[in-house]
Amino acid sequence: MAQQESRQPPQHQDSRPGHQAPMDPQPSETRPGYRGSGKLRDKVALITGGDSGIGRAIAVLYAREGAKVGILYLNEDEDARETRRLVEAEGQPCTILSGDVGQEETCRKAVESMIGEHGRIDILINNAAEQHPQTSIEDITAEQLERTFRTNIFGQFFMVKAALPHMNEGACIVNTTSVTAYKGSPELLDYSATKGAIVAFTRSLSMALADRGIRVNAVAPGPIWTPLIPSTFDEEKVESFGGNVPMKRAGQPDEVAPCFVFLASDDSSYMSGQVLHPNGGTVVNG
Structure with missing residues (x-):
């Protein structure tokens, strides 16, 4: 059967990185039918950008696989409380922490909170990101440039720097990059x-930490239906979002989260420095 094109109703949010409650339809994040098998039993995971979208879907599946979860988010308190509810419904605790991941002190405090509760971090997921479309490079201000880099790549450096002293052999780091790192976006x-920088960071960090027995990998999603989309694009682009990939639809957060389960589990024990590509069928190099 041919893949059917799927569209979203036109919609837009004025605040970034966006809120989940107003989205129509709601993203799918709990992957009905997915049965946990203890792949992450008793692991401690800290997820940035965990209040909604891909981060929430990761948190839910990690909990289903037995992990204790902490999420760091900017200011979307309602969304974060819902993530905590969903994680707790899976029988696991969920620590919610707010703050700007682009500030090193925020990252340090988030790690300290997790260590205070659980004593270690086994899995670090660097997922928080923001985007600001502009039609020309001439429209990108210095303030926007710094803001995007601070959130998307500085934050990953800060989180790793803070968490690494508390990560033992067998721990892992998974970074969220993007299909745009490979095919670009005008x-x-x-x-x-920043997403290209994350690929290079992932590869370099994997080599730097190999002797410590800590694996580092990444996931490069394509167009995924998250709050970032209606808060970033106008109504017309939201309506057609995801229609330009071979599968002719946007992906759902819970179609991406299993990649993060795989990379955090022993199933990927011989993988480091690699990138997985849940992107709706777009063929990319690397």
Whole structure:
């Protein structure tokens, strides 16, 4: 059967990185039918950008696989409380922590909170990101450029720096990059540049930590239906979002989260420095 094109109703949010409650339809994040098998039993995971979208879907599946979860988010308190509810419904605790991941002190405090509760971090997920479309590089201000880099790549450096002293052999780090790192995006120059930096960071960090027995990998999603989309694009682009990939639809957060389960579990024990590509069928190099 041919893949059917799927569209979202036109919609837009004025605040970034967006809120989940107003989205229509709601993203799918709990992956009905997915049965946990203890792949992450008793692991401690800290997820940035965990209040909604891909981060929430990761948190839910990690809990289903037996992990204790902490999420760091900017200011979307209602969304974060819902993530905590969903994680607790899976029988696991969920620590919610707010703050700007682009500030090193925020990252340090988030790690300290998790260590205070659980004593260690086994899995670090660097997922928080933002984007600001512009039609020309001439429209990208210095303030926007710094903001995008601070959230998307500085935050990953800060989180790793803070968490690493508390990560033992067998721990792992998974970074969220993007299909734009491989195929580019003319309206997301600064965003795609940060995502390319994340690929290089992942590969370099994997080599730097190999002797410590800590694996580092990444996931490069394609167009995924998250709050970032209606808070970033206008109504017309939201309506057609995801229609330009071979599968002709946007993906759902819970179609991406299993990649993060795989990379955090022993199933991927011989993988480091690699990138997985849940992107609706777009073929990319690397």
